[in-house]
Amino acid sequence: MKIDVLSLFPSMFDGVFGESILKKAQEKNAVELNVVNFREYSTNKHQNVDDYPYGGGAGMVLTPQPIFDAVEKLTETAKKPRVVLLCPQGERYTQAKAEELAAEEHLIFICGHYEGYDERIREQLVTDEISIGDYVLTGGELGAMVVIDSVVRLLPDVLGNNHSAVQDSHSTGLLEHPHYTRPADFRGLTVPEVLMSGNHKKIEQWRQKESLKRTLLRRPDMLEKMELTEEQKKLVAQLKEENQLS
Structure with missing residues (x-):
C-alpha cells in the first residue's frame, strides 16, 4: 500500500511514522508512507495557501490550487486513489471503515488547518470525509495519524500474529x-x-x-x-x- 499525506506541518508525522508498528510495516515493505507539504505547490509568490472567505466570517479558508496540484502530481502515474479529507463534518470513523480502506492500494490524506476548505476541494477531489469523533482539533494531522495507524496494522504480515487484528474489539x-x-x-x-x-x-x-x-x-x-x-x-x-x- 502507498499512503500520501498532504500537510502544512509534515514534521508532526516524524515520530509516529518512525516508531512501533508503522516503522516495522515500512521495513517489511507492507506500506510506503510519504508526507508532502502542500505549501510547496502554491503558485502564490508568498506561498500562501489560505485566504479570506467570500461573504465574510471568522477565520481563513484553504484555497483549492495548492491541494489540487499536489493531488494531481501524486496521481500522475497511478490509478485514481481514495482521497480522504479529515474533517469534523465527515462520517464518524469505525473499524469497518478501517477494514474497507485497508483493502486499497493507494490512499491520500488531506490535513487542513484554519477555518475550513474551499468547497471545490470536497466536491472534485475527495472520495471520503472522515471524522474521528464529535469534537474539533486544530488540524487534520492527528486524525490522519489515527486513521493511518488503524489501517496499516490490518495489512498482511504487519502484526506479529495475523489473527490479532481479527480478534480486536469492534472487528x-x-x-x-x-x-x-x-x-x-x-x-x-x-x-x-x-x-x-x-x-x-x-x-x-x-x-x-x-x-x-x-x-x-x-x-x-x-x-x-x-x-x-x-x-x-x-x-x-x-x-x-x-x-x-x-
Whole structure:
C-alpha cells in the first residue's frame, strides 16, 4: 500500500511514522508512507495557501490550487486513489471503515488547518470525509495519524500474529474479552482457572461469554446492531439476569 499525506506541518508525522508498528510495516515493505507539504505547490509568490472567505466570517479558508496540484502530481502515474479529507463534518470513523480502506492500494490524506476548505476541494477531489469523533482539533494531522495507524496494522504480515487484528474489539462487532498473562497469582489476584485448563473449547466459550458481557455492560448499543446467534442470545439473557439488567 502507498499512503500520501498532504500537510502544512509534515514534521508532526516524524515520530509516529518512525516508531512501533508503522516503522516495522515500512521495513517489511507492507506500506510506503510519504508526507508532502502542500505549501510547496502554491503558485502564490508568498506561498500562501489560505485566504479570506467570500461573504465574510471568522477565520481563513484553504484555497483549492495548492491541494489540487499536489493531488494531481501524486496521481500522475497511478490509478485514481481514495482521497480522504479529515474533517469534523465527515462520517464518524469505525473499524469497518478501517477494514474497507485497508483493502486499497493507494490512499491520500488531506490535513487542513484554519477555518475550513474551499468547497471545490470536497466536491472534485475527495472520495471520503472522515471524522474521528464529535469534537474539533486544530488540524487534520492527528486524525490522519489515527486513521493511518488503524489501517496499516490490518495489512498482511504487519502484526506479529495475523489473527490479532481479527480478534480486536469492534472487528467482531463485540468488545474484546479480558486477557491475562503470568504470574497466575499476582498479589492474591488470580487468573480464571479455565484459561489454564488447556481445554480450548471451554476457553473459547469463556471468551465468548466475557466478550458479550463486556459489550453488554459497556456498549449495549453495539449489541442492538448485531445479529446474534441463538447461542449468543441465550448468553445475553443469562448475563442480563446475572447482572440484574432489563
